[in-house]
Amino acid sequence: MSVINNASPGSHIPSLIFIDRILNRKITKSSDFMTFESINNQNAPGSLFIDENKDEKGSFKIKGNPKKKLPETLKFWTEQGLWDISDEGVKAFSALSNNSNISSRIVRSIFNKKYDIQTGSSIEPLIRGICLFLALDKYTFAGENFFKSTDTPSISARYIPDRAEDDTRLTINDSESLTFTEYGLLLGYMEKVSKDKYVVDPTRLIKVFLMDIFTDVSEESISIQTFIERLNCHIPIFDGGKYRVEIEAMMQSKKSNWQPNPPHTLSKSLSHALYRLNLEGFIYLDRLSDSLDAVTLSLPNGEIRTVSHIRIVGEK
Template structure:
């Protein structure tokens, strides 16, 4: 069942944040019974879906117990994925180093790690967390919905989200307009791949990338841009050169997508790198005698050649 289908377990960002916050505040092993008592139905958000005009979702009362069932479904989904720990006695806790602030980072790292054991065909066809990976990878590939492309990903019946995603994911891989696309966009924002812009979203993976900078550089302070992108793709396979990109880009090309040149960085990653430089997290350099430099894509058809990436310490950030 798809994580991004709002009728399925794992889809509620409200409950994900709520359960995690309770576990963090308890700061101890918590029984399932205690969690159910703390988050009993009358305290839960009204999450029972009811279709309205234009495929929007309204909140209605919980007289049929839907909120409690959704709570248990979401709890069990993320326990199975491994976000929270559960011992043999059924006591639940958060992992070491967990904070309320790093929940998006923890969730993203978890679902990517869980996907590493899957076959390529499972990545392409399964319906757990895979629909998010497929749809977000397709968005990250395209220029249209970045700042330089000028278009926004708009939700709703007449929005651009369906075209932006399903144009490249036909058949059973496409996302449902009412149950999946809205939740997909919410997860894209939550996990740091999309930024709210006007009434929609712009594709911008800056927030998803930033937590990985330290581990990508390891003990080094400077990397060639090629090596930086390779290491980043190992951590975030939705980005340039990553496993998900290698699986989906050939399929998109068959459907009419034009691949970038080998020396070109994708528009979405280009924007993220420039934004990280503006935030003093990175410095992008061009060595005059370096033939291996790559081209960042910038607004208004401009570009910039970069050969080295310097990691600026958090003290100086």
């Protein structure tokens, strides 16, 4: 079942964050594993699941859906490799695991595996949705269009086919829309611009991999093409990445009004993220006059910028 479907294992973000905090606190005190039973039984008070309505015997009903969220979440994300598991139970991988790096740990656990995004129905719907929205220049700051979580099903239906050849559903439906945008905020491929409106901005997502891209300390700078290639080695959802190419092929088969960007022109989502990282002091964007690899960044207010090389400022 889809990780972004609100009835499916792995979709309940509050349970995910709750379990992660329990494991992080435990590992700072000892390296002992926690059993699944102790996590479920000791941290979910029974009153949490009691309904206000009574059954035919006069007893208060138990809310079945909330009660199963904690064990489902624990099992799902342990299987995804977010936490260390053994016959003794589960624990955080490192004493350095904390609330501030949960997003990067989730991203790395997801993209540490290979997926068939044209047929998969677990993590794959999340990846399909991310690639789709990263490819839609319209919903960026430069595109000047924002959207509500309730808009994502219609946007998805407009730009990609409803079904794959094996009948796998490819679009986002109503039961997935809210969780998809919530993951957007958690993982850093979206930002919230008002109470109920979002914009595509993968700055925080890219920031996770900066030190992986600039692994050689002797490199003063790398070409922007090399930067994007290395980024896509870790998370192949950006311009030219494997998953992104597959989704864009789906988008073209839909025969919508979407068109790929011209050669040597980056998508507006990637353009904005690189420019924002530059403004925040994480990287420098350079233009060398003799470079053949230069690309154009499309920025807000119709501004464009030509970039050929990227330098990292240093660990922040």
